[in-house]
Amino acid sequence: MSSISHILIAGGGLAAQRCCETLRARGYDGSIAVACAEPVAPYDRPPLSKEWLAGEPVDPALRPPGWHAEHGVELLLGRAARRLDPHRRVLELDDGERLRYDRLVIATGSRPVALPGLEGFENVQPLRTLADAERLRGALAAGGSLAVVGAGLIGLEVAATARRLGLRVTVIEAGPAPMAAILGAEAGSRLARMHREEGVDVRVRTTVERALGSARVEALELVGGLRVPCDHVVVGVGVRPATAWLEGSGLDPAAVAVDELGRTSVAGVSAAGDAACRLDPLSGRQMPGAHWESAVRGGTAAACGLLGLPAPAPAIPSFWSDQYGVRLQCVGDPRAADGVAFAGDPAGRAFELTYMRGGRTAAVLLAGRPPAALRAARDRIDVQSHDHPRSIAA
Amino acid sequence: MSLIPEIDTSACVAHGDCVHVAPQAFRLDDVAVTIGVAPDELLIEAARACPSAAIVLIDSETGEEVRV
Numbered sequence A: 001m002s003s004i005s006h007i008l009i010a011g012g013g014l015a016a017q018r019c020c021e022t023l024r025a026r027g028y029d030g031s032i033a034v035a036c037a038e039p040v041a042p043y044d045r046p047p048l049s050k051e052w053l054a055g056e057p058v059d060p061a062l063r064p065p066g067w068h069a070e071h072g073v074e075l076l077l078g079r080a081a082r083r084l085d086p087h088r089r090v091l092e093l094d095d096g097e098r099l100r101y102d103r104l105v106i107a108t109g110s111r112p113v114a115l116p117g118l119e120g121f122e123n124v125q126p127l128r129t130l131a132d133a134e135r136l137r138g139a140l141a142a143g144g145s146l147a148v149v150g151a152g153l154i155g156l157e158v159a160a161t162a163r164r165l166g167l168r169v170t171v172i173e174a175g176p177a178p179m180a181a182i183l184g185a186e187a188g189s190r191l192a193r194m195h196r197e198e199g200v201d202v203r204v205r206t207t208v209e210r211a212l213g214s215a216r217v218e219a220l221e222l223v224g225g226l227r228v229p230c231d232h233v234v235v236g237v238g239v240r241p242a243t244a245w246l247e248g249s250g251l252d253p254a255a256v257a258v259d260e261l262g263r264t265s266v267a268g269v270s271a272a273g274d275a276a277c278r279l280d281p282l283s284g285r286q287m288p289g290a291h292w293e294s295a296v297r298g299g300t301a302a303a304c305g306l307l308g309l310p311a312p313a314p315a316i317p318s319f320w321s322d323q324y325g326v327r328l329q330c331v332g333d334p335r336a337a338d339g340v341a342f343a344g345d346p347a348g349r350a351f352e353l354t355y356m357r358g359g360r361t362a363a364v365l366l367a368g369r370p371p372a373a374l375r376a377a378r379d380r381i382d383v384q385s386h387d388h389p390r391s392i393a394a
Numbered sequence B: 001m002s003l004i005p006e007i008d009t010s011a012c013v014a015h016g017d018c019v020h021v022a023p024q025a026f027r028l029d030d031v032a033v034t035i036g037v038a039p040d041e042l043l044i045e046a047a048r049a050c051p052s053a054a055i056v057l058i059d060s061e062t063g064e065e066v067r068v
Helices: A014-025 A130-141 A153-164 A181-196 A292-306 A369-378 B017-021 B040-048
Strands: A008-010 A031-036 A074-078 A083-084 A090-091 A099-100 A103-106 A111-112 A143-147 A168-172 A201-203 A210-213 A219-221 A228-229 A232-235 A237-243 A256-257 A269-271 A277-278 A287-290 A320-322 A326-332 A338-346 A351-357 A359-365 B005-008 B026-028 B031-036 B056-057
Touching: A008 A014, A008 A219, A014 A031, A014 A292, A031 A090, A031 A338, A074 A083, A103 A292, A130 A232, A153 A168, A153 A181, A153 A232, A153 A320, A181 A201, A181 A326, A181 A338, A181 A351, A181 A359, A232 A320, A256 A269, A269 A292, A277 A292, A277 B040, A292 A320, A292 B056, A351 A369, B005 B040, B017 B040, B040 B056
Parallel strands: A008 A031, A008 A103, A031 A074, A103 A269, A143 A168, A143 A232, A168 A201, A256 A277
Antiparallel strands: A083 A090, A090 A099, A111 A237, A210 A219, A219 A228, A277 A287, A320 A326, A326 A359, A338 A351, A351 A359, B005 B056, B026 B031
């Protein structure tokens, strides 16, 4: 391994943090600098739609104050990456400063997709950053009615938290059911029923036709004519990698493909987390990272790559959610399924859905099940069931 | 019954929920590590809080896993 003495990380989220931790844990003693667009030290996003949003006294910081100084990690906060010159190995920040590096890790995460008809209103927002969450927490504390556009993980968790706080909540989803594109119709209809039982007005197979109001949205008019009055609107219709700043660098700003050690096609440049498209060892497909665990594994893998260490063992993809005290856990890739088997109480909230593909278990979704059930589910996932055709982006 | 927590290090990705629930019993490294004792109720709460189900609770008398 050639000598590396200066590692620069663009982005300061979970992947960046785990990359720093692994670098130090494995003995790297050169410098590390983290340029983070947000003005706060790395924090954990999952609580921002759940307990933190509800006003519980949880601290989202990933590490205690002082950790970065103690571990020789220089935090450049409030400073976003603007341009990359990989030939000179220089990263330019949005304040014009140019930073040299031996190795760069792109970890700038993702940004929420905006809906054109809902831009520019005072009371419409995404939920991605701590600043977004602070704004939403203030709006929810004021009570009233909330419209959630998009029934994905973020939208459903916000809806559940808002109901817990006593707001009137409407969820508007273009698909046939909440999360149906990922989890299928069976899981989607159970999620819809749970939210309706909790008092959420769940509207599926419809979209926002237009927003009524001037500076503030007063109501959303849906396709079909229904009007949804709202004091506040959260848009959660997906994310895209926040890598537009890579234009002209030689890397594809739409999708930064990396190998199992986080290395890109450009010398000296790695990527991790939502900003990277990792080669999924189960499917052979280049998959954008979009969940907490993929950011953890990507950050760790990138650090191993920088240090010339072997890649960590491949892991089965997984994500979790908490809604109304029910924990949802998904392991494997349910999108690969050709059949779904249900087990549990048909009328209840505790169940397991097993997603089959070619007679093998491709994924398991657990709702309200104990930890041992998740361990058993992981053991049932069959890697052979993920036999997608191999295609490499970039 | 007295419970002994073990960490499944292949499953743990250091979410840190166990440390929030029972800081006397767990510490975060690359993965969670056990560092001390805690009341059974707290260990069960920690095991249930873990999104990765990486905490295995063992009955100290029988040596068997206790499903919680």
